Amino acid sequence: MSVHEHHRPSVTVDVVVLTIVDGVLGLLLHRRQEEPFAGEWALPGGFVLEGESLEAAAARVLREKAGLAQVWVEQLYTFGNPDRDPRDRVISVAHLALVDLPRFRTSVPTSTEVVTGAVEVRAGARGTHDDVEVSVRVQGGPIALAFDHSAIVKTAITRLRGKLDYTPVGYQLLPDEFTLRDLRRVHEVIQDRALTAPNFRRSMLASRELEPTGRFEEDVEHRPAELHRFRPR
Amino acid sequence: MSVHEHHRPSVTVDVVVLTIVDGVLGLLLHRRQEEPFAGEWALPGGFVLEGESLEAAAARVLREKAGLAQVWVEQLYTFGNPDRDPRDRVISVAHLALVDLPRFRTSVPTSTEVVTGAVEVRAGARGTHDDVEVSVRVQGGPIALAFDHSAIVKTAITRLRGKLDYTPVGYQLLPDEFTLRDLRRVHEVIQDRALTAPNFRRSMLASRELEPTGRFEEDVEHRPAELHRFRPR
DNA sequence: ATAATAGTGTCTCTCAGACACTATACC
DNA sequence: GGTATAGTGTCTGAGAGACACTATTAT
Numbered sequence: 001m002s003v004h005e006h007h008r009p010s011v012t013v014d015v016v017v018l019t020i021v022d023g024v025l026g027l028l029l030h031r032r033q034e035e036p037f038a039g040e041w042a043l044p045g046g047f048v049l050e051g052e053s054l055e056a057a058a059a060r061v062l063r064e065k066a067g068l069a070q071v072w073v074e075q076l077y078t079f080g081n082p083d084r085d086p087r088d089r090v091i092s093v094a095h096l097a098l099v100d101l102p103r104f105r106t107s108v109p110t111s112t113e114v115v116t117g118a119v120e121v122r123a124g125a126r127g128t129h130d131d132v133e134v135s136v137r138v139q140g141g142p143i144a145l146a147f148d149h150s151a152i153v154k155t156a157i158t159r160l161r162g163k164l165d166y167t168p169v170g171y172q173l174l175p176d177e178f179t180l181r182d183l184r185r186v187h188e189v190i191q192d193r194a195l196t197a198p199n200f201r202r203s204m205l206a207s208r209e210l211e212p213t214g215r216f217e218e219d220v221e222h223r224p225a226e227l228h229r230f231r232p233r
Numbered sequence: 234m235s236v237h238e239h240h241r242p243s244v245t246v247d248v249v250v251l252t253i254v255d256g257v258l259g260l261l262l263h264r265r266q267e268e269p270f271a272g273e274w275a276l277p278g279g280f281v282l283e284g285e286s287l288e289a290a291a292a293r294v295l296r297e298k299a300g301l302a303q304v305w306v307e308q309l310y311t312f313g314n315p316d317r318d319p320r321d322r323v324i325s326v327a328h329l330a331l332v333d334l335p336r337f338r339t340s341v342p343t344s345t346e347v348v349t350g351a352v353e354v355r356a357g358a359r360g361t362h363d364d365v366e367v368s369v370r371v372q373g374g375p376i377a378l379a380f381d382h383s384a385i386v387k388t389a390i391t392r393l394r395g396k397l398d399y400t401p402v403g404y405q406l407l408p409d410e411f412t413l414r415d416l417r418r419v420h421e422v423i424q425d426r427a428l429t430a431p432n433f434r435r436s437m438l439a440s441r442e443l444e445p446t447g448r449f450e451e452d453v454e455h456r457p458a459e460l461h462r463f464r465p466r
Numbered sequence: 467a468t469a470a471t472a473g474t475g476t477c478t479c480t481c482a483g484a485c486a487c488t489a490t491a492c493c
Numbered sequence: 494g495g496t497a498t499a500g501t502g503t504c505t506g507a508g509a510g511a512c513a514c515t516a517t518t519a520t
Contacts, residue, residue, distance in 0.1 A: 007283040008241035011324055050240040050322065054313040078311045078326050080287040089283065091244055093311050199510055222470040223517040432483055455497040456491040
């Protein structure tokens with residue numbers, strides 16, 4: 001039997017775009033214009049085109065729907081339950097994208113239907129790699145997302161927490177130069193727990209992934225912190 | 234524009250079935266009967282059917298192509314480069330399956346074209362989460378796999394090594410009852426390094442994930458070890 | 467000076483691993 | 494006895510974290 005005789009689903013990419021804003025995770029959403037789920041919040045996404053790789057499709061969706069280019073993206077998980085789209089069989093290859101706040105902010109105005117939600121992460125009670133509670137809010141109110149996008153966001157948060165253990169996640173979520181306080185806040189939001197500043201400082205410096213710039217933050221009402229950058233790999 | 238007007242690729246699942254055998258990882262392969270890559274080694278796989286979830290498709294492939302049921306499976310990564318199949322656009326959702334050796338062995342005879350390869354893992358020189366070298370061998374000789382299946386196997390090994398850090402992987406790769414030596418060998422093969430038996434024993438017992446059965450191995454030429462089992466979650 | 471945060475020093479506890487030692491099976 | 498592996502005891506060093514302390518800025 002030939003490859004041509006088989007069921008052919010539609011394949012999309014959906015992208016969870018995260019940033020750190022005001023002590024929570026910012027999430028890029030748009031309001032759907034069409035059925036199904038017209039008027040509800042959804043992740044930016046789009047169909048994978050002929051001859052287009054999955055990474056290219058994710059990059060195109062970011063560019064077209066969020067005005068973002070040169071963003072760090074990685075594939076997350078593929079959601080393929082047959083009933084996840086009520087119209088038709090649609091398999092979605094979900095991606096995770098991380099951006100720093102300035103670029104996240106400038107991305108929003110490019111499309112009027114794009115807004116920013118907030119993801120509140122509540123760490124599971126028990127061990128460190130336990131389950132996470134995730135709730136998405138828009139202007140304070142908790143909302144449900146279209147399709148299975150809430151499950152996709154939860155998967156993204158879990159992945160992000162996992163990456164934090166062994167990769168310098170802040171590199172994607174902060175501007176080029178940042179204080180150790182900034183970086184600590186990133187970790188605190190993702191892990192949903194307070195970190196002791198002196199210990200955090202030491203462990204980050206010991207990892208040799210940061211280097212000091214010699215420059216200091218300005219316009220703060222206290223002793224200014226030195227700016228650091230991530231050491232090139 | 235409607236969902237019905239879009240490019241529709243074929244979607245398959247491919248499964249990396251691993252076990253531990255003779256100090257290496259055993260891998261389930263079959264020899265392709267059809268073009269492209271006829272006569273070459275490939276992972277078991279098949280098209281996702283209409284109305285079938287991805288997990289169901291992976292389970293069906295394991296059942297039909299390897300005679301395996303009730304196997305631990307998790308989704309791995311989705312490979313979607315437009316040229317990965319020379320005939321047509323085929324997106325593959327790769328899965329990782331782990332089986333204990335007795336079931337792996339009984340699975341093979343169900344289909345004459347199924348054979349077992351070996352995956353040699355060579356740990357990257359530097360840190361613990363570094364790159365891994367993977368070579369697939371059949372009867373001693375290194376082979377290349379069809380399509381991008383070598384890349385899929387490498388992704389599977391990397392995932393398996395990552396899981397070892399925080400999950401009791403041996404549960405899937407060993408029979409119900411096993412000695413601590415058996416479990417240590419599993420870890421040694423996956424990590425490609427020798428582990429000190431006393432320390433390994435202590436850390437595994439301290440994790441509270443094992444419990445002793447009171448029974449001991451038999452027919453060994455030395456002091457028999459107590460059999461342990463994984464504590465139910 | 468006070469407030470606020472940067473940054474240092476130091477102690478403790480846990481855990482990974484090296485390694486010496488004892489225990490128990492078969493030959 | 495010898496050999497092989499099971500299993501225990503003990504030490505050391507690295508890293509996480511608590512917490513006291515000093516340093517430097519603005520007001």
